[in-house]
Amino acid sequence: MTAPGAARGPAVRVLPRLDGTNRFFWTSGEDGRLRFLRCTACRHYVHPPVPRCPYCLDGSMVPEPVSGTGVVHSFTVNHQQWIPGSDPYVIGLVTIAEQEDVRLTTNLVDCAPDDVHIGMAVEVTFEQAEDVWLPLFKPAEQLP
Ligand SMILES: [Zn+2]
Incomplete structure (x- = not known):
C-alpha cells in the first residue's frame, strides 16, 4: 500500500469478488496467460464470464488461453487525485x-497517458494483488 501523499507507487486497486464463474479469469495470470471462456460448440469467446453461450445457447463454456495481444478500442485519462x-x-x-467483440476494461500501463491512442497495439501484463492477477495492458513490443 502506498502511503497517502506519496508521489508515485503502485496504484490502489479494488479487487474483484471471486466466484465459481469468474475465478479462472482473475487467477489466469498466475502462469502468465490470459484466458477467456470459449464456447465448445460455436467457438465464440465470451466476456465477462457467463455460464451459458449467448451466441448459440448450446455449448458449454470452458476457459481457453489467448495470445494476450489486442488494440486500444477507446480510453480515458483520469486526472482526479483520488489519493493525494x-x-x-x-x-x-x-x-x-x-x-473483435471481446473487450476488456483495464488500465493501460508502462506508457505516458499522452502517448496512448485508439488503435494502439497492446499486450497483457499482470499485476498480482493477494490471490488475484489483474490483467493490465502495455504497449506491444514492436518487432524490428
Ligand atoms: Zn456457442
Whole structure:
C-alpha cells in the first residue's frame, strides 16, 4: 500500500469478488496467460464470464488461453487525485486479437497517458494483488 501523499507507487486497486464463474479469469495470470471462456460448440469467446453461450445457447463454456495481444478500442485519462499526489492514469477498453467483440476494461500501463491512442497495439501484463492477477495492458513490443 502506498502511503497517502506519496508521489508515485503502485496504484490502489479494488479487487474483484471471486466466484465459481469468474475465478479462472482473475487467477489466469498466475502462469502468465490470459484466458477467456470459449464456447465448445460455436467457438465464440465470451466476456465477462457467463455460464451459458449467448451466441448459440448450446455449448458449454470452458476457459481457453489467448495470445494476450489486442488494440486500444477507446480510453480515458483520469486526472482526479483520488489519493493525494497520485499520478494521472489511463482507463482503457481493449479489444482482444482473437475476436473483435471481446473487450476488456483495464488500465493501460508502462506508457505516458499522452502517448496512448485508439488503435494502439497492446499486450497483457499482470499485476498480482493477494490471490488475484489483474490483467493490465502495455504497449506491444514492436518487432524490428
Ligand atoms: Zn456457442
